[in-house]
Amino acid sequence: MAWLYAEYIADELLRTGNLIPPGTIEFRAGRETLALTIYLSDSSDELSGIRVVTSLDEWLSLTTYGHPWETWVRERLAERTAADRRREVISPDLELALASWRWLSGTELLAADLGGAIPSHQAADLGVDESEKVWTPAWQLGLPLGHLAIHLF
Known part of the structure; x- marks a missing residue:
């Protein structure tokens, strides 16, 4: 039940954030990444009595x-x-977590190159070139989606 609960919380956070349409592979990447974060951050492996509000800071971190x-x-x-x-x-x-x-x-998903494509001293001036696409593991796309969904909650 703990995994299903973590997946439910992740799904609700992403839907509430309305960042990406449900049913897309990108949404799944965000949901699975968040669910793993939620599930693995619970040391009791039960998610019993989880307090979403107090957990949000840990998940953001x-x-x-x-x-x-x-x-x-x-690990x-x-x-x-x-x-x-x-x-x-x-x-x-x-x-299920494994x-x-x-x-x-x-x-791997084809996505905008969010990491390292622009030298840090130029990043403020240029932003991210969304036409520059790279193949990236799904978790690397899901992680910023999950972070933003938690932040918007």
Whole structure:
């Protein structure tokens, strides 16, 4: 249930933010990225009694540009997998989270080059050239979408 709850919260945040049409692959990237952030930020692995308002600051911090989100996800998934192996039971929530991570890290989307295409000293003058497209893992597109959705909530 914890994964489904995390996915529900992520879906609601993205829909409320109205940043991208539901049903698109970009929306899915944002929802899966946010759901992983929500699910893995809960240390009890239950999302019981979660207080969305107090969690928003933590989720914003985790999805901030420059935060090593990918490393954080890999470490948290490894910790949870090891804990489940010690109990000799893989939880359905963890299985869903792992499947989500496989999709996010294995699926590439053609998107505007948001990272590093413009030298930082020129970025203020030029902005992002949206015609410059690159293939990027889905989580790299979902992360800023998720961050903005949390910020707008």
